[in-house]
Amino acid sequence: MRDALHLQQPRAIIKGDVVHRVSNFLAGFALRLAPIGLLVIIWYGLVQWLDIPSRLMPGPLEVGGRIYTGLFVDADLWLHLWLTFKSTFAGFVLGSVLAIALGSLLAMNRKLELLVYPLVVLIQAVPKVAIAPLVLLWLGFDARSTITLVALICFFPAFVGAFVGVRSTPAVLLDLFQTLKASGLKTYLHCSLPNAAGSIIAGLQVGWGFALVGCVVMEFIMGMGGAGFLIDNSANALDTVTAVAAMVLLGVLGYIGGGVLSGIRRRVVFWEGGRRHDQ
Amino acid sequence: MTNDQFIPGWMRVVLPTIGLALLFAAWQGLAEFVVSDSRLLPTPMQVGSNLYAWISSGGFMPHLVATVYGSLGGLAIGAGLGFVSGVIVGEVRLLDRAVYPMALALQAMPIVAIAPLIIVWFGIGLASKMALVAVGTFFVMFINTVAGMHAAPAELLDMGRAFGGNRWRVAFTIKIRASLDYVFSGLEVCAALSFILCVVGEFLAAMAGLGYYLRAASYDIDASSMFAAVLVLAALASLLALVVRLAHQRVVFWKYRKN
Amino acid sequence: MNAPLPYELQLGKSMLLNLRDISVSYPSRRGPVLALDKLNLSVQPSSFVSVLGPSGCGKSTLVRLVSGLQKPTAGAVEFDGVSAGGARDDVGVAFQQAALLPWKTALENVLLPIRLTGQSVRPASERARSLLDLVGLSGFHDRYPFELSGGMQQRVSLARSLIRDPSILVMDEPFSALDAMTRENMMIELQRIWLDTRPSVLFITHSIQEAVFLSDRVVVMSGRPGKVIADVPVDLPRPRDVQTLAHPRFVELSNQLRDLFNAET
Numbered sequence: 001m002r003d004a005l006h007l008q009q010p011r012a013i014i015k016g017d018v019v020h021r022v023s024n025f026l027a028g029f030a031l032r033l034a035p036i037g038l039l040v041i042i043w044y045g046l047v048q049w050l051d052i053p054s055r056l057m058p059g060p061l062e063v064g065g066r067i068y069t070g071l072f073v074d075a076d077l078w079l080h081l082w083l084t085f086k087s088t089f090a091g092f093v094l095g096s097v098l099a100i101a102l103g104s105l106l107a108m109n110r111k112l113e114l115l116v117y118p119l120v121v122l123i124q125a126v127p128k129v130a131i132a133p134l135v136l137l138w139l140g141f142d143a144r145s146t147i148t149l150v151a152l153i154c155f156f157p158a159f160v161g162a163f164v165g166v167r168s169t170p171a172v173l174l175d176l177f178q179t180l181k182a183s184g185l186k187t188y189l190h191c192s193l194p195n196a197a198g199s200i201i202a203g204l205q206v207g208w209g210f211a212l213v214g215c216v217v218m219e220f221i222m223g224m225g226g227a228g229f230l231i232d233n234s235a236n237a238l239d240t241v242t243a244v245a246a247m248v249l250l251g252v253l254g255y256i257g258g259g260v261l262s263g264i265r266r267r268v269v270f271w272e273g274g275r276r277h278d279q
Numbered sequence: 280m281t282n283d284q285f286i287p288g289w290m291r292v293v294l295p296t297i298g299l300a301l302l303f304a305a306w307q308g309l310a311e312f313v314v315s316d317s318r319l320l321p322t323p324m325q326v327g328s329n330l331y332a333w334i335s336s337g338g339f340m341p342h343l344v345a346t347v348y349g350s351l352g353g354l355a356i357g358a359g360l361g362f363v364s365g366v367i368v369g370e371v372r373l374l375d376r377a378v379y380p381m382a383l384a385l386q387a388m389p390i391v392a393i394a395p396l397i398i399v400w401f402g403i404g405l406a407s408k409m410a411l412v413a414v415g416t417f418f419v420m421f422i423n424t425v426a427g428m429h430a431a432p433a434e435l436l437d438m439g440r441a442f443g444g445n446r447w448r449v450a451f452t453i454k455i456r457a458s459l460d461y462v463f464s465g466l467e468v469c470a471a472l473s474f475i476l477c478v479v480g481e482f483l484a485a486m487a488g489l490g491y492y493l494r495a496a497s498y499d500i501d502a503s504s505m506f507a508a509v510l511v512l513a514a515l516a517s518l519l520a521l522v523v524r525l526a527h528q529r530v531v532f533w534k535y536r537k538n
Numbered sequence: 539m540n541a542p543l544p545y546e547l548q549l550g551k552s553m554l555l556n557l558r559d560i561s562v563s564y565p566s567r568r569g570p571v572l573a574l575d576k577l578n579l580s581v582q583p584s585s586f587v588s589v590l591g592p593s594g595c596g597k598s599t600l601v602r603l604v605s606g607l608q609k610p611t612a613g614a615v616e617f618d619g620v621s622a623g624g625a626r627d628d629v630g631v632a633f634q635q636a637a638l639l640p641w642k643t644a645l646e647n648v649l650l651p652i653r654l655t656g657q658s659v660r661p662a663s664e665r666a667r668s669l670l671d672l673v674g675l676s677g678f679h680d681r682y683p684f685e686l687s688g689g690m691q692q693r694v695s696l697a698r699s700l701i702r703d704p705s706i707l708v709m710d711e712p713f714s715a716l717d718a719m720t721r722e723n724m725m726i727e728l729q730r731i732w733l734d735t736r737p738s739v740l741f742i743t744h745s746i747q748e749a750v751f752l753s754d755r756v757v758v759m760s761g762r763p764g765k766v767i768a769d770v771p772v773d774l775p776r777p778r779d780v781q782t783l784a785h786p787r788f789v790e791l792s793n794q795l796r797d798l799f800n801a802e803t
Binding site: 032034035036038039042056110111114115116117118119122125126127129130131132133134136137138209212213216217220221227228231232235236238240243244246247248250251252254255258 | 286290291294295297298299301302319320377380381383384385387388389391392393394395396398399400471474475478479482483489490493494496497500502505506508509512513514516517
């Protein structure tokens with residue numbers, strides 16, 4: 001019986017593991033690119049077939065050209081994109097950190113949860129974009145307003161992720177830490193937080209999408225820079241090529257952020273969905 | 280931590296009430312003593328009286344109607360079309376393989392970004408708001424419906440075919456019912472999204488609407504009116520969310536049954 | 539047969555555990571519930587005591603009392619005569635579920651008690667490896683819980699409960715979630731491990747076979763509110779093995795306990 005255990009193979013390094021991984025990566029890459037390629041083809045087809053004037057909706061070639069010049073030649077698009085990224089990222093980090101802290105705290109203390117619960121419900125009921133003009137009024141025409149709105153708007157998903165994740169820590173693990181006389185902080189850092197990691201990162205993924213929305217909306221009404229400003233400004237000037245180019249770049253920004261978070265999730269929460277040896 | 284916290288029944292009511300009271304007290308304190316400029320931060324009372332005066336005056340209904348038509352109208356169109364398209368695509372394998380991944384790829388872009396373009400196409404009036412909401416909700420509803428169709432359990436489908444239903448019968452009676460949970464979850468997202476998109480559209484260019492009113496009030500540095508408009512929006516959004524949630528629970532009743 | 543233990547594992551620490559007039563009641567929606575009613579139970583140093591009882595009789599509450607998760611409403615939990623309050627470093631606990639941290643390897647899980655009390659991990663590493671060998675998991679120290687079967691996870695949990703060289707080991711139905719074959723193996727393994735280290739053991743189970751095989755005494759509890767209704771010494775010689783299961787005295791004791799148990803349920 002005990003001997004049977006010792007017959008298990010130790011983990012072997014698979015030959016050609018690297019080749020395997022690279023070809024998997026390329027295949028995945030192609031799989032992800034295919035729908036976008038199809039989209040571009042359909043886009044091109046529609047614009048040609050329906051003979052849509054470029055001032056109304058430009059075709060992919062024009063937009064591609066504009067992106068190229070905007071990023072690599074004149075670099076004017078780069079500036080706005082970078083501005084949007086900075087504000088979004090800063091607000092995202094701020095909002096997420098606060099959300100995780102508050103969510104964890106409320107999950108661990110039921111009395112505090114009941115006390116703060118009305119505030120959370122109220123915050124959730126208000127569509128955050130409606131607060132944008134107020135934030136602008138209070139904080140003025142600079143990055144602080146954008147960062148604040150972004151933080152407010154991406155707060156909730158991360159909050160829920162942290163709350164649900166920490167609350168779902170198995171009671172037996174909490175008991176274990178209690179029998180080991182671990183302090184509340186140690187229990188949180190070594191037990192509850194890792195347990196909540198998957199839920200938190202899922203909340204962050206949703207939050208990143210929200211964050212971009214908040215940033216764009218603030219840039220719409222602030223009118224001072226960033227991808228949102230660019231889209232609004234160029235659309236008003238009927239420079240739809242630039243507007244669509246900015247939209248595409250925003251999409252890329254959203255996609256990259258989501259991808260990074262996915263990758264982080266896979267590496268951090270590695271234990272979900274694993275294979276088992278049987279005794 | 281939480282496993283040994285027993286909260287008696289009365290505390291479940293008292294603590295939130297205290298929390299709410301503290302919130303109002305903090306608001307009042309901030310407004311009166313810290314900011315003390317009612318144009319920037321009105322007290323709760325001032326917001327209340329502003330709201331009352333606004334509703335009683337003639338200047339409230341046009342804005343309310345514009346926003347409600349824009350968001351609900353767009354929602355009806357977008358979610359309706361999105362659902363129908365989703366059912367069709369979910370059912371036709373070729374379309375599913377081709378179109379669904381495209382939709383998923385497009386998800387990365389924040390849909391508000393197309394607002395200025397929609398306004399260029401549809402103008403300043405109600406049509407552009409409805410169009411914007413329709414596009415956004417179509418998208419969400421479409422993806423959710425297709426995902427729901429994918430999620431129909433194989434056993435149910437086999438059963439349906441075994442009972443001799445033809446292909447579309449099977450689709451309608453089984454796949455759609457099984458996907459309703461996803462569909463209604465999507466509808467809840469669309470409900471929130473509809474107000475967001477409508478308000479953003481009104482920020483950019485409009486002649487009426489709660490978002491328009493909000494923006495105008497910000498130019499006048501009239502925070503009371505801004506607060507009032509935000510409250511109305513919050514109430515509208517909450518009401519719609521509640522209605523959709525209730526409908527979700529009634530239609531997908533089997534999910535919420537406690538066995 | 540049994541290889542001599544490596545130096546780090548040669549122990550001999552054990553304590554007298556005494557639960558004196560223990561009553562436990564807790565609040566609930568319908569008013570206070572009495573879980574244990576003036577219960578008296580003692581475990582002599584280096585002896586193995588099992589507790590048998592129907593579901594809901596408060597067996598798990600015993601574990602919570604001894605491991606410091608809960609304080610009694612009345613009465614005292616005494617270690618070598620001294621009344622205790624809260625968790626102690628010299629009590630090892632094994633729960634019903636393995637309760638391993640899924641993001642840590644088997645070795646890291648065994649070392650968790652060391653790490654949490656701030657002690658240096660490196661010297662304890664050798665001991666942890668020896669313990670994993672002892673429970674039959676050599677070569678698995680770098681596996682994660684999701685790579686281990688239920689029985690293997692319980693072995694890690696057992697090793698963890700031994701890492702700090704406890705004087706008292708309290709185990710709450712640790713094999714109840716395992717299949718029958720694994721349970722029997724684990725029961726035999728546990729005896730082997732215990733014979734080498736011999737802490738005082740309080741072992742909760744609802745398996746009469748386990749209780750008789752492993753223990754020096756079997757305590758039978760009543761349904762809620764829990765009281766001791768019988769304390770049966772097991773006079774079978776050690777070490778016990780698979781043959782013991784068919785020994786007439788084993789069968790006789792099992793029947794006796796079964797009758798007591800059934801009278802309660």
